[in-house]
Amino acid sequence: MKHVPILPPGVFPEPDKDPVIQIANMVVRQGEHSPFIRNVFTLNTCAPVIGSHVMSFMTEKELLSKWAMFVREVDADIITGYNIQNFDLPYLINRAHHLKVENFTFLGRIKDVKSVIKESTIQSKQMGKRENKVINIEGRVQLDLLQILFRDYKLRSYSLNAVSYHFLQEQKEDVHHSIISDLQNGNEQTRRRLAVYCLKDAILPLRLLDKLMCVINYMEMARVTGVPLTYLLSRGQQIKVISQLLRKAKEQNLLIPAQKIDPGEEYEGATVIEPNKGYYNMPIATLDFSSLYPSIMMAHNLCYTTLLNQNTIAKEGLTQDQYIKTPSGNLFIKANMRKGLLPEILEHLLSARKKAKADLKMETDPFKQKVLDGRQLALKISANSVYGFTGAQVGKLPCLEISQSVTAFGRMMIEQTKNYVEETYTIENGYKHNAKVIYGDTDSVMCKFGVETVQEAMKLGREAADYISTKFVEPIKLEFEKVYFPYLLINKKRYAGLYWTNPVKYDKMDCKGLETVRRDNCPLVANLINQCLQLILIDRNPEGGVEHAKQTISDLLCNRIDISNLVITKELTKTDEEYSAKQAHVELANRMKKRDPGSAPQLGDRVPYVIIAAAKKTAAYLKSEDPIYVLENNIAIDTQYYLENQLSKPLLRIFEPILGEKRAESELLKGEHTRTKTMMTSKVGGLMAFATKKSSCIGCKVPLDNDAAVCKHCKSRESEIYQKEISTINALEEKFSRLWTQCQRCQGSLHEDVLCTSRDCPIFYMRKKVQKDLEDQDKLVKRFDENEW
DNA sequence: TAATGGTAGGGGAGGAAAGGTAAGACGTAT
C-alpha cells in the first residue's frame, strides 16, 4: 500500500490541508511471488498503466470512500507498506476525518469498531527511544516493513530507496515532494507518471518482505514463543520469554510472582582476554563454546525454581552433594533433586532447533525449507534471550543470582580453556611448538598453535575442542569453528582476517569492530580501509595498500572525492533536552528543524551530514551540514578534517602492525601527496558575506577591474583560452548526459524527465555536481560573448 | 501510564583541569 498526498514545496504534508491524490495497492497470497491484484486509485484522470487497474475519481471524498470499501472487500490478513504505521495510515484516517468521509475508519474485521490513532513511545536499550503511532485495525495484522528493518537490520540508511538497493540491488525513483504537485496539476500523462511511481512504491515492500522472508520468520517466531504476531513488532524481547515461561509454568501448576521493579546495581559480565596485538602471518584457530549461556544454565540447573539460600538449606537439611555453589557464590539445587523450569525450556528449544535443522536437510520443497530455516533461527534467538531476561532489572522477573552465576561460570570457563590449550599443546608434550592463546571474548579463544598451514591448524583445533569439551559438564561443548590466516589483531573487539572453514580456499575476509563494519563513519573511510585490508590480507601486498591510501588522500585534498562518499550518519538516540554534550548530528538536526520542521530528522532517525570548511579551530558541531544543502549552495568541504579526524587514525591502526610505527606515519600522512591542495570557494556564509566579488582573468587569474574575460596580457591568447574553456564545457556536457542516461535507465524510461532526488544514490550527487559545474562554466564562457564587440 | 533482554569495550568529540611557554613587569647590576 502506498499513498501520495499533494503538498506545497518545502513543507511537510498536513492532513487538514493537503489532499490525498493517489493510493496504490498490491494484493498477494503468501507463498506466491507476484500479486494477483495491482491497482491504483487516482484523483482526477490518469492514463492507463499496463498490468495495473487504474481507478480514477473526480473527488477526494469518493476516492477515500471507495478505497476503504476495497480494503474491506479484499479482507487482507496482513497489511504492509513502508512506514505506513507512522505516515500513510494515520494520514488517510486524519484526511478522511477532515473531509467527513463516512464509514472510512471501519477498516477492520469487527463491525462497528473504529480505527483510531494513538501515540506511543517505546524505549529499550536495544533499540533506543522511538515515538510511534498505533492504529487498531481489528483482525488484520499491520507489518510495517520499516519497523521490521529497524528491528532486524543495522543499516546506514533506512530510506526505501537505500533498502531496496541493499537487498534487491535495485533502485527506485525518489521523487522530491516539491515536484508532486506539478505532476498532479499537469495532464493525465503526468498523473500516470505519478501512478507508476506510486505502484513501484507499493510493490517494493512486498518484494522485500518476500526476499527477507519476514512473514515466514515472524510467524515461526510467534509460534515458537507463543505470542501474537503484532507483539513481535510492538513489544520488546521480554514478552517472548515470559510467554514461554508461563506456558511451562502452567504445565507444572506453578504461578509467576508479580514483582516490584527496583533497578539495582549492574553485575559483572564476561571476560575479554587481553589481546596480544599484532599482525599474524600464520594460521590462528578459533574455538567457540556453542550457545554458551544456555548450556551453562542447563548444565548447572540454574533457575528461579532451583535457587536456594542458607535458610532453606538449613530448614530442609540439604547436604553438600545435593546443591552447588556457583563461582559468584549463589546456591542452586542439583537437577536430580529438582529440575529447573528454565533448563527445561532451553532443552526444549535447542532440541527443537536440532530437529528443525535435521528436517531442513531432508526437505526439498524450497518454500518449506524457508519455513524450517526461519524456525531454527527463531529457536536459536529464543534460547539466547533467556539469559538476558533474567538479568533485565527493569523487567517482569529479574533474578541477578541466575544471571551473575551464568557470567561467573562463563568467566571461569574461558580462563580454564585458555589454560588447557596452553598447558596441553607444548613442546614438552611432543608438539612442535608451544601454543598460545592470543585473544578471546566471552565464549571464544583464538589459538596460535605455531603451525604453518591451515590444515594443521584445523587438525589441532578440532583435537583441542574435543579434548577440552570433556573437561566440562554436559551439554557444554567447545567447538572448532574456523581458522584465521592471516590475522590482524588490533585491539579488544577489533580484528580482521581471512576466514577458513576448509583448507583449500578461504570463505571470506572477516572484519570485526573495525571502521568497515561501523555505521558512524563516512563511506570513504569504510571503503578505503576495506580496500587496504584486502590488499594486505588477500593480495599480500601492503605496499599496494599504502599506494592506494596515498592516492585516495591526494584525491581527497584535491576535491576529487564525490560528496556521497563523505556523508557521515549518526542516530538521534534521545530528545534534544536529554543531550548534555554538544554533537555534530544533534546540532544539525536542530538547525534543519528551523529550516523545515516537517522534513527534519526525528527521534530515532539517522542524521546524514558532512563537515564543511570554516575558520580554524571551529568545533565540529558547528561545521556539520546537510549534504544536499552543501551541494546546492556549493559550500566547501573541510577536506583537512576528513584527513585528520576520519582517515588518519584508522589507517595508521591497520598499517602500523605491518610497516612499523615510524614508516606508517611518515609515509601515509606526511608524504608528497599531502602537499597539493585545492581550495574551493563557498558562496554562502563566513567571510563571503563581507567580500566583494571581483572577476579575474580567465587566462592567468589576475584580478580585473572590469568584466572582461581576459587581462590585457592574455588578450593575444584570447581565442586559445576560449577554445580551452569550450572544450571543458563539452566534457562536462558529455559527463552530464552520461549520468542523466544512467538515471533514466534506473527509472526505467529513456524518454522522460528524471525526477529522482535520492540522497542515497551516488549518481544523484554526481549528476547534481556536474549540473552545478556546468552552470558555472557556462557563465564563464558567456563572459567572452559579452566582450566580443 | 505501561513498558523497556545483558555487560564489555573501542574510539571520537567536547570540555574542564592541569601544565608549559613566551611576553611583559620588575628588580638589580653595570
Added chain:
DNA sequence: TACTGATACGTCTTACCATTCCTCCCCTAC
C-alpha cells in the same frame, strides 16, 4: 665622586596555548 639614566640580564607574573584527563555518546562484539 655622587647621582642619574640607559642598558642588559635575571626572576617572577600573567596570558595564552597545548596537552591530558574525564565524560558523554555511538556503535559494536559476544
